[in-house]
Amino acid sequence: MRRSLGTLAAVASLAACGGADRPTVDVLAASSYTDVAESLEALIERELGVDVRFSFGSSGSFLEQLRQGAPASVVITADAATMERIESAGLVDPSSAIATNRLVIVTADTAAGRMIEALTDLASTDGIVVLCASSAPCGAASDELLRRAGLDVSPASREPNVRATLTKVLLGEADAALVYRTDALAHGGLRSIPADGEVVVTGRAAAAEGDARGAAIVALLAGPDAAEILRDAGFEAP
Amino acid sequence: MYALAAVPAILLGAPLLALLWRLPWTDLTDALTSEAATSALGLSLVTSVIATGLCVVFGLPLAWALAVGRGMPTRVVRAFCLLPIVLPPVVGGVALLLAFGRRGLVGQWFDGAGVQLPFTTAGVVLAQAFVALPFFVLSVEAALRQLDEEFAEVAQVHGASPFRAFTAVTLPSIGPAIAAGAVLAWARALGEFGATVTFAGSLQGRTQTLPLAVYDLLERDPADAVVLSALLVVIAVAVLVALRDRWFSIFRSAEP
Amino acid sequence: MSALVSVRFRRGPLELDHTVPAAQFVALVGPNGAGKTTLLRCLAGLEPDADVEWHGGRPATFGYLPQRVSLYPAMSLADNVASSLRFAGVHRRDIAARTAALLTIVDIGDVANRRPHEVSGGQRQRAGLARAIAAHPAVLLLDEPFSAIDVTTRAMVRNRVIDHIRDSGARCIMATHDDADLAASGAARVDID
Numbered sequence: 001m002r003r004s005l006g007t008l009a010a011v012a013s014l015a016a017c018g019g020a021d022r023p024t025v026d027v028l029a030a031s032s033y034t035d036v037a038e039s040l041e042a043l044i045e046r047e048l049g050v051d052v053r054f055s056f057g058s059s060g061s062f063l064e065q066l067r068q069g070a071p072a073s074v075v076i077t078a079d080a081a082t083m084e085r086i087e088s089a090g091l092v093d094p095s096s097a098i099a100t101n102r103l104v105i106v107t108a109d110t111a112a113g114r115m116i117e118a119l120t121d122l123a124s125t126d127g128i129v130v131l132c133a134s135s136a137p138c139g140a141a142s143d144e145l146l147r148r149a150g151l152d153v154s155p156a157s158r159e160p161n162v163r164a165t166l167t168k169v170l171l172g173e174a175d176a177a178l179v180y181r182t183d184a185l186a187h188g189g190l191r192s193i194p195a196d197g198e199v200v201v202t203g204r205a206a207a208a209e210g211d212a213r214g215a216a217i218v219a220l221l222a223g224p225d226a227a228e229i230l231r232d233a234g235f236e237a238p
Numbered sequence: 239m240y241a242l243a244a245v246p247a248i249l250l251g252a253p254l255l256a257l258l259w260r261l262p263w264t265d266l267t268d269a270l271t272s273e274a275a276t277s278a279l280g281l282s283l284v285t286s287v288i289a290t291g292l293c294v295v296f297g298l299p300l301a302w303a304l305a306v307g308r309g310m311p312t313r314v315v316r317a318f319c320l321l322p323i324v325l326p327p328v329v330g331g332v333a334l335l336l337a338f339g340r341r342g343l344v345g346q347w348f349d350g351a352g353v354q355l356p357f358t359t360a361g362v363v364l365a366q367a368f369v370a371l372p373f374f375v376l377s378v379e380a381a382l383r384q385l386d387e388e389f390a391e392v393a394q395v396h397g398a399s400p401f402r403a404f405t406a407v408t409l410p411s412i413g414p415a416i417a418a419g420a421v422l423a424w425a426r427a428l429g430e431f432g433a434t435v436t437f438a439g440s441l442q443g444r445t446q447t448l449p450l451a452v453y454d455l456l457e458r459d460p461a462d463a464v465v466l467s468a469l470l471v472v473i474a475v476a477v478l479v480a481l482r483d484r485w486f487s488i489f490r491s492a493e494p
Numbered sequence: 495m496s497a498l499v500s501v502r503f504r505r506g507p508l509e510l511d512h513t514v515p516a517a518q519f520v521a522l523v524g525p526n527g528a529g530k531t532t533l534l535r536c537l538a539g540l541e542p543d544a545d546v547e548w549h550g551g552r553p554a555t556f557g558y559l560p561q562r563v564s565l566y567p568a569m570s571l572a573d574n575v576a577s578s579l580r581f582a583g584v585h586r587r588d589i590a591a592r593t594a595a596l597l598t599i600v601d602i603g604d605v606a607n608r609r610p611h612e613v614s615g616g617q618r619q620r621a622g623l624a625r626a627i628a629a630h631p632a633v634l635l636l637d638e639p640f641s642a643i644d645v646t647t648r649a650m651v652r653n654r655v656i657d658h659i660r661d662s663g664a665r666c667i668m669a670t671h672d673d674a675d676l677a678a679s680g681a682a683r684v685d686i687d
Contacts, residue, residue: 158441173341180482388562393577396629410568
């Protein structure tokens with residue numbers, strides 16, 4: 001909400017400037033980057049002198065959107081697999097890793113939620129567990145994490161994206177869920193437990209084919225200034 | 239004028255044509271017989287039919303009460319009944335969670351009794367009925383309002399009880415409106431996405447209805463998503479075509 | 495002649511205060527808007543605010559033909575007639591035969607299976623007459639009962655229906671503009687103005 005208001009304000013100021021000669025650059029970003037986008041936007045605008053317009057969506061939908069000509073100079077996906085599909089479709093220049101994210105267990109303040117202490121508890125709990133859909137990067141990572149741990153979890157739902165997954169716990173409808181560490185951090189009130197297991201999802205950024213301004217933004221996102229912003233939000237260096 | 243008329247025609251027609259154009263004809267059977275597709279189709283048919291049944295059974299008395307009711311209380315109740323039409327379905331889903339979720343206003347009593355609605359097939363039916371009910375109520379209430387009261391009066395003078403007059407004379411007179419309302423409600427229930435995914439979640443075989451499966455497949459296997467989308471279109475068109483003749487003839491016969 | 499029923503009713507400018515004599519046939523005669531239709535509605539029990547006093551006790555059964563006929567739109571003409579028999583509790587076994595006989599009296603056997611909107615106004619009125627007299631009610635309330643029937647058959651239908659009522663012993667109160675209705679039935683005249 002705050003983000004979209006920010007975007008609105010940006011659009012409004014753009015309109016107010018009228019013929020401002022600062023070019024506007026569109027960035028299509030995975031929704032897990034929603035909370036950090038404002039800081040990244042400020043960094044890019046300061047360093048490169050452009051207006052940046054973020055729009056967020058599910059990584060999985062980007063390939064189709066780009067194929068249909070979505071106007072984006074830069075694409076940021078939540079995981080590497082999604083970026084690989086976009087790259088192999090020849091829609092972007094070679095990508096760079098910008099950050100990694102991990103899964104954590106978040107629990108609701110419910111009887112079953114308070115009982116959960118570790119990943120294994122997700123398989124044995126009587127409570128309601130929700131996971132991201134396998135088609136979403138967080139869901140694919142969740143599947144991989146549980147597979148490696150040899151755990152058989154019966155989720156009550158496979159939510160379409162990580163935000164929806166988190167919401168179910170925030171509302172107390174689910175007792176526990178696997179979400180990105182960054183999402184858990186953005187909602188400080190939630191109890192979160194590290195999920196053991198070395199499953200990391202690597203967020204990658206790529207510029208549209210031959211887009212010089214986009215390439216500069218990707219380089220900036222992969223650099224040390226962006227890394228600091230990302231680290232503050234709970235991402236790790238790739 | 240024709241040029242202006244073409245704009246909305248293209249707006250409405252182009253997406254449907256594009257869907258057919260992108261249809262992977264050779265993989266049609268594979269896509270339709272995949273486990274995700276068959277379980278979603280089965281679940282959608284069962285839940286939407288039950289939801290429609292609930293709309294008819296409970297919507298009929300509600301439509302009647304709204305049609306005969308007068309004054310402020312009726313207007314307030316009607317406004318509440320129509321809200322789901324203008325409400326974004328996701329908001330409806332959130333509202334359903336706050337009401338029937340396990341911490342919800344009503345839901346906490348259900349939870350105490352061991353009844354769970356979110357993440358269950360019953361939850362899907364509830365979400366569908368929530369968004370579909372206004373379409374049925376609106377259709378039937380309008381018919382009841384336009385209905386000549388004299389039919390029921392004549393029946394009562396001839397010895398029918400008010401209830402018998404309603405069931406034997408009034409109900410058959412608004413049969414077309416009931417049928418149209420039920421079809422509208424069913425179509426709305428079948429296509430329900432936002433309230434379902436918010437309230438009941440998405441799990442194959444339990445709460446993942448056709449629209450939810452389409453959304454999930456779009457990110458995994460867009461070609462299959464196109465096939466399922468086309469299936470929904472075909473069902474919708476089939477309903478319209480099948481009802482067209484009967485519909486119009488019933489409407490004509492309802493004229494006094 | 496002794497009184498059958500007295501009615502007092504008031505709504506806006508309309509003020510009714512009438513006594514209907516206890517003749518078998520009574521004709522309510524008067525200009526349009528004088529309240530004939532409203533008086534029949536009062537007698538039928540459809541005006542809750544009316545003060546209606548039946549001197550010999552309220553009759554148990556009524557037959558009613560409203561001015562607009564108001565056949566049940568979803569039913570065929572035959573079903574419209576049969577409905578009165580069903581509401582009156584006539585045994586299912588007898589309904590088909592009695593319905594057929596009634597349709598013959600008003601001479602609409604050939605269009606019996608059509609719905610109201612598929613027949614002429616005169617045919618609708620004849621079906622409405624048959625529906626009103628079907629269950630041998632104690633009192634018949636008929637509003638302009640023969641007005642829409644075409645002139646070539648009107649006299650025939652009128653005579654048959656009046657004969658049927660006379661045989662059944664029912665009391666018949668009808669609103670009419672037509673002197674022939676009075677002549678054929680020998681009705682006692684009540685002026686409404």
